[in-house]
Amino acid sequence: MKTNRQNDGNDDAILKDSPYFLSENTDVKTALLKDDSETKILRALLERPGFSIRARLALGFLLFFALSVGITITAYIALNHMERKLIFLEVADLFTNEIQQARRYEKNFFLYGSDISNVLEHIDIADQLLDSARSELVSVVGEKNMRTMESHLSKYKKLVIKINTLSIDQESSELPEYKEIAEELRSHGTEMLSFAIDMSRKERDKVNDMIRVAKMAPVVFSIIIFLLMLYETNFLARHIIRRLNRLMEATQRVANGDFTPIMPHRRFRDEFTNLAVAMNSMMSQLMHRHEILVRSHKLRAVGTLTAGVAHELNNPINNIMLTSEMLKEDYSELSDEERLDMVSDLVSQAERARKIVSNLLDFARESEIEPELLDVGQIIRETLALVGNQLKLHNVKPQLDIAHNLSPVHGDKQHLSQVFFNLIMNAIDAMPEGGKLIINVSNSSFEASFLEVRISDTGKGIPEHLIGSIFDPFFTTKPTGKGTGLGLSVSMGIIRKHGGAIRVESKVGEGTSFSILLPISTVPAEIMHEKSQKNGE
Amino acid sequence: MSNKLRTLILDDESIVCKRLKPALEKSGYEVETFDNPTDALKRIDQEEFDIVVTDIRMDEIDGIQVLEHVLARSSRTRVIIITGYATVEMAREALAKGAFDFIAKPFKPNDLRAVIAKAAKELKSEK
Numbered sequence: 008m009k010t011n012r013q014n015d016g017n018d019d020a021i022l023k024d025s026p027y028f029l030s031e032n033t034d035v036k037t038a039l040l041k042d043d044s045e046t047k048i049l050r051a052l053l054e055r056p057g058f059s060i061r062a063r064l065a066l067g068f069l070l071f072f073a074l075s076v077g078i079t080i081t082a083y084i085a086l087n088h089m090e091r092k093l094i095f096l097e098v099a100d101l102f103t104n105e106i107q108q109a110r111r112y113e114k115n116f117f118l119y120g121s122d123i124s125n126v127l128e129h130i131d132i133a134d135q136l137l138d139s140a141r142s143e144l145v146s147v148v149g150e151k152n153m154r155t156m157e158s159h160l161s162k163y164k165k166l167v168i169k170i171n172t173l174s175i176d177q178e179s180s181e182l183p184e185y186k187e188i189a190e191e192l193r194s195h196g197t198e199m200l201s202f203a204i205d206m207s208r209k210e211r212d213k214v215n216d217m218i219r220v221a222k223m224a225p226v227v228f229s230i231i232i233f234l235l236m237l238y239e240t241n242f243l244a245r246h247i248i249r250r251l252n253r254l255m256e257a258t259q260r261v262a263n264g265d266f267t268p269i270m271p272h273r274r275f276r277d278e279f280t281n282l283a284v285a286m287n288s289m290m291s292q293l294m295h296r297h298e299i300l301v302r303s304h305k306l307r308a309v310g311t312l313t314a315g316v317a318h319e320l321n322n323p324i325n326n327i328m329l330t331s332e333m334l335k336e337d338y339s340e341l342s343d344e345e346r347l348d349m350v351s352d353l354v355s356q357a358e359r360a361r362k363i364v365s366n367l368l369d370f371a372r373e374s375e376i377e378p379e380l381l382d383v384g385q386i387i388r389e390t391l392a393l394v395g396n397q398l399k400l401h402n403v404k405p406q407l408d409i410a411h412n413l414s415p416v417h418g419d420k421q422h423l424s425q426v427f428f429n430l431i432m433n434a435i436d437a438m439p440e441g442g443k444l445i446i447n448v449s450n451s452s453f454e455a456s457f458l459e460v461r462i463s464d465t466g467k468g469i470p471e472h473l474i475g476s477i478f479d480p481f482f483t484t485k486p487t488g489k490g491t492g493l494g495l496s497v498s499m500g501i502i503r504k505h506g507g508a509i510r511v512e513s514k515v516g517e518g519t520s521f522s523i524l525l526p527i528s529t530v531p532a533e534i535m536h537e538k539s540q541k542n543g544e
Numbered sequence: 545m546s547n548k549l550r551t552l553i554l555d556d557e558s559i560v561c562k563r564l565k566p567a568l569e570k571s572g573y574e575v576e577t578f579d580n581p582t583d584a585l586k587r588i589d590q591e592e593f594d595i596v597v598t599d600i601r602m603d604e605i606d607g608i609q610v611l612e613h614v615l616a617r618s619s620r621t622r623v624i625i626i627t628g629y630a631t632v633e634m635a636r637e638a639l640a641k642g643a644f645d646f647i648a649k650p651f652k653p654n655d656l657r658a659v660i661a662k663a664a665k666e667l668k669s670e671k
Binding site for chain 1: 557559560562563564566567570601603628649650651652653654
C-alpha cells in the first residue's frame with residue numbers, strides 16, 4: 008500500500024513537470040474560473056426582484072381602468088346631486104308661486120275685502136308641496152332652514168285662520184288686535200317669500216357652478232389620459248426599445264469577437280432577462296467554440312512548424328550520426344584531442360536538437376496568461392529562429408533590425424510569440440516567389456510610450472477593398488483548407504489584451520507592413536504609490 | 545599528379561565537412577571541403593573536380609545553383625546532392641537537371657562512401 012502511494016506521488020511529480028499536464032491543468036482552472044464568473048452573472052441577472060413587462064403593462068392599464076371607474080362614479084354622484092337640486096328648484100319655484108299667489112289674495116283681502124279662504128287654499132297647497140318634497144328639501148337647504156320655513160308657513164296659516172274668524176264681524180277690522188294680526192301676517196308673508204326666492208336663487212347658482220365643473224371634467228380627464236399615455240410611451244421607449252438596443256449592441260459586440268456577457272443594468276427582472284440569459288449562454292458557447300477554433304488554428308501552426316522542425320532536426324542528427332560513426336570507426340587511431348573535439352561536437356549537437364524541440368513545445372504549449380516584463384527583441388529573435396526553415400524553404404531573406412535602447416513590455420511571452428509567428432507566416436505566404444522579410448523593433452516614433460514592431464514583406468500586397476476585413480474572424484484569401492482565417496483575428500485579440508494595437512499598410516505589388524504597438528511598461532503603480540507617500544512625509 | 549579522384553564537399557554545417565574530410569580521405573580520395581557556397585564556387589572555377597557533394601539548402605546559394613554552375617564548367621563531374629526531409633521535390637528537380645544521385649540526411653559516412661564509389665566506378669569506365 009505504502010509503496011503504491013509513493014508511486015502515485017512520483018507519477019504526479021512527473022506529470023506536473025510535463026508541459027502537457029501544466030497546460031491541461033491551467034485550462035481546467037481557467038474553465039472553472041470562467042464558469043464561476045458566468046454563474047455569478049447569471050445569479051445577478053436572475054436574483055433581482057421580478058417585475059415583468061406584462062405586469063408593468065397590466066398595471067398601466069389597471070391605472071387607466073381605475074381612473075375611468077373613478078370618473079364614472081364621480082360623474083354619477085354629481086349628476087344625482089344635480090338632479091336632486093333640480094327637483095328642489097322645481098318645488099321651490101312651485102312653492103314660491105303658491106306663496107306669491109296667497110299673498111296676492113291676502114292683499115286683495117286687505118284692500119277690497121275679498122274672500123280670504125283663497126289664501127288658505129294656496130297656503131295648503133304650499134304646505135303639501137313642502138311635505139311631499141320634505142326629504143329632498145332638507146338635503147338641499149338643511150334641517151334648520153326647513154324648520155324656519157315651516158314655522159313661517161304654520162304661523163302664517165294660523166294668522167290667516169284667525170283673521171278669517173275675526174273678519175266675520177264686519178266691525179272687527181277697526182279693532183287694534185285686527186291691525187296687529189294683519190301686520191304680523193304681512194311680515195311673515197314677506198319673510199317667507201324672500202326666504203324662498205333667496206334660497207332658490209342660491210341653489211340655482213350652485214347648480215350653475217356644478218354645470219361649469221361638469222363642463223371642465225372631460226377636459227381635465229383628457230389631460231390626465233394624455234399624461235398617462237405620455238408615461239406609457241416613455242415606459243415603452245425606456246424599457247423595451249432601449250433594452251432591444253442594448254441587446255442589439257451586444258450582438259454587434261459578439262460579431263466583433265467580444266464575448267463579454269450581458270450584465271444586469273436594471274433593478275427588476277423581466278422578460279428581457281430571459282433573453283439576456285439566453286444570449287449569455289449563447290455567447291459562452293460561442294466563446295467556447297471560438298477557443299476551440301483558436302486552438303485548432305494554433306495546432307495548424309504547430310503542424311506547419313513541425314514539418315520545418317523535423318527538417319531542422321535532421322541537421323544536428325546528421326552531425327551526431329557522422330561524428331559518432333567516425334568516432335567508432337577511427338577510435339583507436341584518433342588522438343585524445345580529436346576524440347574530445349568529436350565528443351564535444353556530439354554534446355553541442357544534441358543540445359542544438361533539444362533546443363529546437365523545446366522551442367516548438369514552448370510554442371505549442373497553452374497556458375494561462377502570465378504577464379511578465381519582456382524583452383520583445385528576444386522574443387522576435389526566438390520566433391525567427393523557429394520559422395528559420397520556413398524562411399529557407401520559401402526563399403525568404405530575413406532582415407532584423409532591433410534598436411538598442413528598447414524599453415521592456417509587460418505581457419505574455421507565448422501569446423506575443425504567437426502573434427509574431429502569425430504575422431511572419433503571413434508574410435512568407437505573401438511571397439511565394441521569395442522575397443525580403445524586414446522586421447524593425449524600436450520605440451515608436453509616432454506614439455510615445457509605445458514600442459513598435461514592424462513586420463514588412465515584399466510580397467503581393469493586400470487589395471484596398473480587402474484591407475477592412477483582414478482582421479475579421481474566418482476571413483482568408485487562402486484556398487479552402489489551407490488557412491483558418493483566424494491568424495490575424497487571434498493576433499488582434501492578443502494585442503488588444505496587451506493594451507496595444509495593430510496597424511496595417513499595404514500596396515498591391517509592393518508589399519505589406521504590419522505595425523504592432525505595445526505599451527511600454529513603466530514603474531509598477533504600487534512602487535510609485537509608496538514613493539509618493541514617502542515624499543509626502 | 546596522383547590518380548586520386550578530386551572531391552569537393554560543400555555543406556554549411558561545418559561539422560559535416562569536418563567529419564567527411566578524413567572519412568573520404570581514408571577511402572583514398574583527395575578531399576576539399578567548404579562550408580560557404582561562394583568560396584566553393586570560386587574554387588570550382590579554379591579547378592575541375594571529379595566529384596562534388598553539395599547540400600541542397602544553404603543560405604545564399606542553393607544546391608541547384610551549385611549543380612548548374614559545376615555542370616556548366618565540366619559536364620563529366622559527378623554531382624551528389626545532400627537533401628533534407630522537406631526537399632524531396634528539389635532533389636527530383638536536381639536529378640532532372642543532371643545530378644548523379646542524392647543522399648538524404650541523416651546519413652552514415654559509409655552511405656556516402658557507397659554513392660561516391662558508384663560515381664567513381666562510372667568515371668573509371670568512362671576513361
